[in-house]
Amino acid sequence: MSGMRRGLSLVLGEANHARLHAALTLACAAAALGRPVRLFLHGEAVAALQPSRQWAGDAAYAASAMPSVAELLEGALEMGVTVMACQSGLHLCGIAATSLPEGVETGGMVAFLAGAGEDETALG
Known part of the structure; x- marks a missing residue:
């Protein structure tokens, strides 16, 4: 694996704002460093993929000039993060x-x- 950066694969299993925000932030940071990143949204975590979803925690994050879950997801996709939704979810x-x-x-x-x-x- 010389010269190649080790990939990062993240599995999220619940629709929890803080966990989703942290995982998406980690995915974006790793992608910005040139690491290949894969994100699997399992079970109820697929709720993060609903474009109209409003997360209660986003208001507090916005007040601190932090991006919303939807903005992080959009950024991750733009940075080439592979996002996979669980079919059962x-x-x-x-x-x-x-x-x-x-x-x-x-x-x-x-x-x-x-x-x-x-x-x-x-x-x-």
Whole structure:
């Protein structure tokens, strides 16, 4: 792996504002450093992909000049972070795959882990 930066694969399993915000911030920071980054939103965490979702915590973050979850997600996608939504989570939350932001993939945990290879993997 000489010359290549080790990838970062993050798995998020709940729709918790602070965890989503931290994971998306980490994903953006790693991508800014040139690391390949993959993000898997499992179960209820796929709620972060709803474009109209308003997070209660976003108001406090905005007051501190910090981006919202939606802004971080948009930035992550623009920086080339691979974002995958759990197919079961989409069904669980009643979200249609066609309503996901452009660039978000759908799949399962096996496909995500198969693509992670030798990435550093963390659960958030």
